[in-house]
Amino acid sequence: MRKYNSILIVLPVIFYLFITFSYSQDYPVRSGSIIFLEFKCNKCHSIKSQSIECSDTLFKSPSDLSSVGDSLNSEIFKDYLIKKIKLNNKKHPVAFKGKKEDLNILCNWLQNLSSVLY
Numbered sequence: 001m002r003k004y005n006s007i008l009i010v011l012p013v014i015f016y017l018f019i020t021f022s023y024s025q026d027y028p029v030r031s032g033s034i035i036f037l038e039f040k041c042n043k044c045h046s047i048k049s050q051s052i053e054c055s056d057t058l059f060k061s062p063s064d065l066s067s068v069g070d071s072l073n074s075e076i077f078k079d080y081l082i083k084k085i086k087l088n089n090k091k092h093p094v095a096f097k098g099k100k101e102d103l104n105i106l107c108n109w110l111q112n113l114s115s116v117l118y
């Protein structure tokens with residue numbers, strides 16, 4: 001009887017873990033803004049149009065990325081953020097350390113930050 005008891009507890013736990021794991025794989029709820037905040041990009045940048053403020057209140061001139069998609073596109077952001085290319089003759093101060101999928105989502109999102117509204 002004791003043997004059965006432990007099986008009754010273990011099985012639902014395994015089932016629960018299996019369901020949670022497979023769902024999190026199928027439906028990744030990772031948006032650009034989440035990745036932006038997760039990688040602390042707001043330490044040096046604000047995005048006023050998305051209500052994202054610079055977290056370092058003492059930092060005098062955070063560059064605002066509200067309309068960064070007007071002049072640059074996703075491919076450029078990707079290369080710039082992994083320090084492959086320069087913009088305005090300078091490489092980005094920090095290299096992106098996350099996964100490639102996250103960089104893709106982040107850069108597509110940045111590209112859509114535009115002052116032009118459709």
Ligand code: HEC
Pocket residue numbers: 036039040041042043044045063065068077081087092093094096106110
């Ligand atoms: C240590 C400070 C710092 C951090 C952290 C930082 N950046 Fe930057 N970023 C800069 C500086 C400095 C520039 C170049 C100056 C400028 O364009 O305002 C820049 C430029 C950029 C540009 C180009 C802006 C333009 O108009 O040319 C983008 C896009 C950008 N950063 C995105 C990001 C993203 C995404 C992250 C997080 C993964 C991030 N930055 C984290 C300091 C930082």
